[in-house]
Amino acid sequence: MALLKADVLIIGGGATGTGLARDLSLRGIQCVLVEKDDINAGASGRNHGLLHSGARYVSSDQEAAKECREEGELIKKLAPHCVDNTGGLFVAVEGDNENYAADFPQLCDECGIPATSLDIRDAREMEPELSEKTIAACMVEDASIDPFMLSLENMAHAQNLGSTYIRHMKVAGFKISGNRIQSVNLRNTLNRKETTVEADQVVNAAGVWSGEIAALADIKIDMVYSKGTLLITQNRITQRVVNRLRKASDADILVPGGTVSIIGTTSTHIDNPDDIYPTVREVDYIIEEGGAMLPVLRKTRYIRAYSGVRPLVRLKASGDDRDVSRGYTLIDHTENGLENFITITGGKLTTYRLMAEKTADTVCRHLGVSAPCKTRTEPFPRSEHGKWTEPGFAPREWMRKNDPTDILLCECEMVSESAVDDIIASLAHQKKRPDLCSIGLRSRVGKGPCQGTFCSLRIAAHMYDQGYLEADQGTPSLREFLRKRWRGQRPLLWDTHLVQAELQEAMHCGFLGLELESSEKGG
Amino acid sequence: MSRPTINCDLFVIGSGMAGMAAALFAAGRGINTVQAGMSSELAYASGLLDLMAVHPVRESRIWDDPWAGIDALIRDIPDHPYAHIEKADIRQALDEFMAFLNSAGLPYKADTDHNSRVITSVGTVKPTYCVPGSIWNVVRALQEKQPCLLVDFRGLKGFSARQIKEMLRENWPSLQTARFSFPSHAPELYTEHMARELEKPEICEKLAEKIFPYVEDARVVGLPAVLGITRTEEVVSNMEKFLNVPVFEIPTMPPSVPGMRLKRIFETGLPKLGVKPLLQQKVRYVKSSKSTGDLIFEVGPSDSRTTVCAKGVILASGRFFGKGLYSDRNSVYETIFNLPVHQPDTRSLWHRKDLFDTRGHLISRAGLETDEFLRPIDKSGRPAYNTLFAAGSVLAHQDWMRMKCGAGLAIATASHAVNSFLKIKSSLS
Numbered sequence: 001m002a003l004l005k006a007d008v009l010i011i012g013g014g015a016t017g018t019g020l021a022r023d024l025s026l027r028g029i030q031c032v033l034v035e036k037d038d039i040n041a042g043a044s045g046r047n048h049g050l051l052h053s054g055a056r057y058v059s060s061d062q063e064a065a066k067e068c069r070e071e072g073e074l075i076k077k078l079a080p081h082c083v084d085n086t087g088g089l090f091v092a093v094e095g096d097n098e099n100y101a102a103d104f105p106q107l108c109d110e111c112g113i114p115a116t117s118l119d120i121r122d123a124r125e126m127e128p129e130l131s132e133k134t135i136a137a138c139m140v141e142d143a144s145i146d147p148f149m150l151s152l153e154n155m156a157h158a159q160n161l162g163s164t165y166i167r168h169m170k171v172a173g174f175k176i177s178g179n180r181i182q183s184v185n186l187r188n189t190l191n192r193k194e195t196t197v198e199a200d201q202v203v204n205a206a207g208v209w210s211g212e213i214a215a216l217a218d219i220k221i222d223m224v225y226s227k228g229t230l231l232i233t234q235n236r237i238t239q240r241v242v243n244r245l246r247k248a249s250d251a252d253i254l255v256p257g258g259t260v261s262i263i264g265t266t267s268t269h270i271d272n273p274d275d276i277y278p279t280v281r282e283v284d285y286i287i288e289e290g291g292a293m294l295p296v297l298r299k300t301r302y303i304r305a306y307s308g309v310r311p312l313v314r315l316k317a318s319g320d321d322r323d324v325s326r327g328y329t330l331i332d333h334t335e336n337g338l339e340n341f342i343t344i345t346g347g348k349l350t351t352y353r354l355m356a357e358k359t360a361d362t363v364c365r366h367l368g369v370s371a372p373c374k375t376r377t378e379p380f381p382r383s384e385h386g387k388w389t390e391p392g393f394a395p396r397e398w399m400r401k402n403d404p405t406d407i408l409l410c411e412c413e414m415v416s417e418s419a420v421d422d423i424i425a426s427l428a429h430q431k432k433r434p435d436l437c438s439i440g441l442r443s444r445v446g447k448g449p450c451q452g453t454f455c456s457l458r459i460a461a462h463m464y465d466q467g468y469l470e471a472d473q474g475t476p477s478l479r480e481f482l483r484k485r486w487r488g489q490r491p492l493l494w495d496t497h498l499v500q501a502e503l504q505e506a507m508h509c510g511f512l513g514l515e516l517e518s519s520e521k522g523g
Numbered sequence: 524m525s526r527p528t529i530n531c532d533l534f535v536i537g538s539g540m541a542g543m544a545a546a547l548f549a550a551g552r553g554i555n556t557v558q559a560g561m562s563s564e565l566a567y568a569s570g571l572l573d574l575m576a577v578h579p580v581r582e583s584r585i586w587d588d589p590w591a592g593i594d595a596l597i598r599d600i601p602d603h604p605y606a607h608i609e610k611a612d613i614r615q616a617l618d619e620f621m622a623f624l625n626s627a628g629l630p631y632k633a634d635t636d637h638n639s640r641v642i643t644s645v646g647t648v649k650p651t652y653c654v655p656g657s658i659w660n661v662v663r664a665l666q667e668k669q670p671c672l673l674v675d676f677r678g679l680k681g682f683s684a685r686q687i688k689e690m691l692r693e694n695w696p697s698l699q700t701a702r703f704s705f706p707s708h709a710p711e712l713y714t715e716h717m718a719r720e721l722e723k724p725e726i727c728e729k730l731a732e733k734i735f736p737y738v739e740d741a742r743v744v745g746l747p748a749v750l751g752i753t754r755t756e757e758v759v760s761n762m763e764k765f766l767n768v769p770v771f772e773i774p775t776m777p778p779s780v781p782g783m784r785l786k787r788i789f790e791t792g793l794p795k796l797g798v799k800p801l802l803q804q805k806v807r808y809v810k811s812s813k814s815t816g817d818l819i820f821e822v823g824p825s826d827s828r829t830t831v832c833a834k835g836v837i838l839a840s841g842r843f844f845g846k847g848l849y850s851d852r853n854s855v856y857e858t859i860f861n862l863p864v865h866q867p868d869t870r871s872l873w874h875r876k877d878l879f880d881t882r883g884h885l886i887s888r889a890g891l892e893t894d895e896f897l898r899p900i901d902k903s904g905r906p907a908y909n910t911l912f913a914a915g916s917v918l919a920h921q922d923w924m925r926m927k928c929g930a931g932l933a934i935a936t937a938s939h940a941v942n943s944f945l946k947i948k949s950s951l952s
C-alpha cells in the first residue's frame with residue numbers, strides 16, 4: 001500500500017476544493033487534492049454558470065446578495081478570461097406579482113447592487129426575444145462564467161506552486177486516533193488500488209457528498225439534496241443573462257455562454273445525490289415555463305440537458321427545505337473532537353473564493369501559519385490548461401496554424417489532432433493515463449450536433465495510434481464517454497435529435513456491436 | 524404546367540435496402556414498377572447483410588446459426604416481422620438478392636447455415652450473414668488466425684490498424700500493422716475519393732508497391748474498405764496479384780464505401796430491369812380512387828410534379844433517419860399516410876437511461892403493425908388499404924440494430940410484400 005504525505009489533504013475537485021488549493025498554495029502551503037472522478041464532476045460542472053450580481057437574492061437573503069455582489073466583482077477583475085461580462089436583465093411578464101417588480105430596484109439599492117429600471121420597449125430592443133407580455137424590466141450586472149476553465153485554472157495554478165492533483169481517487173475511510181485523523185484511505189476508482197495519505201490537516205470540500213465524508217469520521221452533517229435540471233439551446237438566444245423578475249422559482253433564468261444559452265433550473269428534493277439524470281418531464285416543464293419569459297424557448301432546438309445537485313445544509317431540525325442555508329457552511333470539527341478536520345460546503349459558485357479564503361484561514365490557524373490570503377488581489381495567471389474548454393478557441397487556433405496535416409477529429413467543434421495531443425500531453429504531465437472522458441472534460445469534443453457519434457471513434461483511433469490506449473481499453477473508454485453524453489441527450493430526443501440518435505445507434509450498435517458485452521473482449 | 528400521370532401496378536416508396544429489394548423482386552416477377560425515394564441509410568450502411576444474430580438481446584446471446592436464431596426469435600416475439608414469413612421464402616429472397624448482386628458485378632458470399640465473423644474498424648468482431656466478396660477473406664483468416672498484415676493510411680481518420688490489432692490481441696495474435704501515405708497524397712483522406720483513385724491501375728500499383736515489402740510472412744492483407752466503388756472485383760484482384768496474397772477489406776465508419784457500392788449497383792441495375800425510378804423526389808399521398816381502388820400520389824417539387832396512380836404500394840420509407848417516421852415532443856407519426864404507429868405511451872419510455880442497456884430502447888421497436896400480408900393496419904386492426912404493404916425498418920416489433928437483422932429484415936419483408944401484392948391482386952381480379 002503506497003503512502004503519501006501532505007500538509008493539507010483536500011477532498012473534492014470542484015470550485016471550492018480547487019479554489020482552496022490555490023488559496024493555500026499562494027500562502028506557501030502545499031496541498032494534495034484528491035477527486036473521486038475528475039475536475040468539476042460534481043455541482044461545479046453541472047450548474048448554470050451564472051456569476052450572480054446578487055440581485056436574485058435581494059428579497060430572500062440580503063447577506064447572500066451582498067456576498068455575491070462583492071465576489072462577482074472580484075472574479076470579473078481577477079479572472080476576466082473565465083467570465084463573459086454580459087450584463088443581465090430582470091423581467092416580469094403578465095401574471096407575475098407586480099409589487100415584487102415594483103419593490104425590486106429599491107431592494108437592490110439597499111444591498112448596494114446596481115440596478116436600473118428600463119422602459120419595456122428599450123428592454124425588448126436590447127433583447128428582441130423577450131415576450132410581448134413583458135410588463136417590467138430592470139438592468140443588473142450579472143455575467144456568465146465558465147466553471148470548467150475556472151476550476152482547471154485554479155488547480156493548474158496550485159500545481160505550479162507545488163501542490164498535487166490526483167483524480168480517480170476516492171476517500172474511503174479515516175484512521176482516527178485520539179482527536180486526530182491519522183491517515184486517510186484512498187481507493188482508485190478505476191483499478192481499485194488502495195493508497196494512504198498522512199496529512200496534517202484534512203479538508204472536506206466534497207459538496208453534496210460532504211455528509212458522506214463526515215460520516216466516515218462519525219460526524220453527522222444534515223445535508224439536503226436539491227436537484228436542478230438545465231437545458232442548453234443550440235443557438236444563443238439573448239446577449240444578456242435574463243432572469244424572471246419574481247420570487248425565485250423554476251425555469252426562470254437564461255444564461256448565455258459562447259454560442260449557446262442555458263435555461264433552468266428546477267428544484268427537486270432527492271434522497272440520493274448519486275446517479276441523477278435529467279428526465280423527460282423536467283425538460284418539458286422547463287420549456288413551458290421558460291417560454292413565458294422568452295417564447296422562442298418553446299420552438300428552439302436543444303442540444304443537451306443536465307442535472308446537478310445543490311449541497312444545502314439544514315440548519316434547524318425542521319422538515320422544511322426553506323430552513324436550509326443557501327449561504328455556505330464552514331465547520332471546524334474541533335467542535336466534534338477532531339482537531340485536524342474541517343468541512344466546507346454549501347454556498348455558490350459565485351462565492352467559491354470567499355469560501356476558500358475562510359477555509360484557508362481556519363487551516364492556517366490550525367497549522368500556526370500567519371500568511372495572509374492573496375486571492376483577493378492576485379490575478380489569475382493565464383495557464384494553458386483551461387483554454388480548450390472555451391467555445392471558439394479550438395477553431396481559432398486551427399485557423400491560425402493553418403496546417404492542413406492537422407486534421408479535425410471533432411468536426412462539429414473543430415477540435416484537431418494537435419489540440420487533442422496538447423490535452424493528452426497536459427494529462428500525461430500529471431502522470432495520468434488519458435481516456436476519452438478526461439479529454440472531453442478539457443475540450444469541446446462531443447459537445448456539437450453529432451454528440452460524439454463520430455469524434456469519439458476518431459479520437460479513440462488516434463489514441464491507439466499514439467499508444468495511449470492498448471489492448472481492449474478502447475471499448476470501455478468509448479462506452480463510458482458515450483454513456484455520459486447520453487444522459488444529457490436522452491430527454492431531448494425528438495425531431496432531428498431523434499434522427500441523430502438513431503444514426504448513432506445504427507453505427508455504434510447496429511454495425512459495431514458496442515453494446516455487446518463480448519465487444520469489450522474483442523471477440 | 525404539365526402534370527404527367529404515371530400509371531403502374533406497383534409503386535415502391537423508398538430507395539433504402541428495403542425499397543431497392545422490393546423494386547428488384549417486383550421487376551423480377553414482371554410487375555410494372557415505379558420507385559421513388561430520397562436519401563436512405565444505404566450510403567451509411569456497412570455493406571454487410573445481417574440476417575439474425577442476437578436474441579434475446581437482453582442476454583446478448585449470439586447465434587451461430589441464424590435460422591435457429593430466427594426460430595427462437597419468433598417463438599419469443601411472435602409479432603416480429605419474420606414471423607409472417609416462411610423460412611424457405613427468406614432463403615429464396617436472399618438467394619435472389621445475392622444472385623442479382625453477383626450478376627451486376629458486386630458478388631457477395633455467405634456460409635448458408637452459419638453466420639460469419641468479420642472484423643470492424645474499431646476491432647470488434649461482428650457476426651453477419653452475407654459478406655461482400657471483397658471482405659470475405661477475413662472470415663477464414665480470423666478463424667485460422669492466419670499471419671496477417673493490417674494496413675492503414677496517414678490522414679484517414681477514424682481508422683487505426685493498431686487499434687484493431689490491439690483489440691484483437693488475444694483473438695488473433697499474429698496481426699502486424701503498417702501505415703502508408705496514400706499515393707495521390709492529400710493531408711486528409713476521404714474513403715470515397717480513395718476508392719475512386721484506386722480504380723486507376725497505376726495508383727493501385729503504386730500503393731501495392733509500397734505495401735509489398737511489408738507483407739513478409741503475412742498470408743493475407745487487410746485494408747480499410749476503399750478498394751474501388753464501381754470496379755471493386757477488379758481492384759481487389761489487381762491488389763492480390765501485386766501483393767501475391769489474398770486481401771480483405773474492413774468496413775469503416777460512414778460514409779461507407781461498401782454501402783455506396785450497393786446504392787450504385789441498384790441505381791444503375793434496377794432501371795435495366797424495367798423499374799421506373801423517380802429518385803430524389805418526395806412522395807405525398809393524395810387519395811384512394813373510389814372506382815378503381817388505386818392509390819394516387821403526387822411526387823416531386825411543386826413546379827415539376829408527377830402524379831403516380833398505382834394498383835399497389837410498398838411502403839419502405841424507413842424510420843426517423845429515412846423519414847418514414849417523424850416525432851415531435853409527444854408522439855411518433857408515420858409521414859405519408861398518417862398510419863397508426865405502435866409506440867410506447869409517453870416519451871419518458873422511448874429511451875433507456877443507459878445508452879447501452881442490453882434490452883435496447885423501446886422506441887426502436889415502434890413502427891407499423893401489419894397483418895400477415897404485411898399490410899399496415901388501421902386503428903380498428905384491419906388493413907388500412909387493401910393493397911398497401913410495408914417493408915423494412917418502418918415495421919414495428921423489431922430492433923434490427925440490437926438483433927442484427929437489418930438487411931435480412933429489409934430483404935425478406937420486401938420479398939414477402941411483393942408476393943403478398945401478387946396474391947391479393949390475383950384474388951381481386
Ligand SMILES: Cc1cc2nc3c(=O)[nH]c(=O)nc-3n(C[C@H](O)[C@H](O)[C@H](O)COP(=O)(O)OP(=O)(O)OC[C@H]3O[C@@H](n4cnc5c(N)ncnc54)[C@H](O)[C@@H]3O)c2cc1C
Nearest residue numbers: 012014016036042043044047048050171207228308349350
Ligand atoms: C443546478 C444547479 C445550478 C447552479 N447554478 C449556479 C449558478 O448559476 N451560479 C452559482 O454561483 N452557483 C450555482 N450553483 C451552485 C454551485 O454549483 C455549487 O454551489 C458549487 O459548484 C459547489 O462547489 P463545490 O466544490 O463545493 O462542490 P462540488 O462541485 O460538488 O465538488 C465536490 C467534489 O467532491 C468530489 N467527491 C465527492 N466524494 C468524494 C470522495 N469520497 N473522494 C474524493 N472526492 C469526492 C466530487 O466528485 C466532486 O467533484 C448551482 C448548483 C446547481 C446544482
Ligand SMILES: Cc1cc2nc3c(=O)[nH]c(=O)nc-3n(C[C@H](O)[C@H](O)[C@H](O)COP(=O)(O)OP(=O)(O)OC[C@H]3O[C@@H](n4cnc5c(N)ncnc54)[C@H](O)[C@@H]3O)c2cc1C
Nearest residue numbers: 537538539540541561564573806840841845915916929930
Ligand atoms: C450506420 C449504419 C450501419 C448499418 N450497418 C448495417 C449492418 O452492419 N448490417 C446490416 O444488415 N444493415 C446495416 N445497416 C442498414 C440497415 O439494414 C438498413 O439501413 C435498414 O434496414 C433500413 O433500411 P430501409 O430501407 O428500411 O430504410 P431507409 O434506408 O431509411 O430507407 C428509407 C427510404 O424511404 C425514403 N422515403 C421516406 N419518406 C419518403 C417520402 N415521403 N418520399 C419519398 N421517399 C421517402 C427515403 O428517402 C429512403 O430512401 C446499417 C445502416 C446504417 C445507417
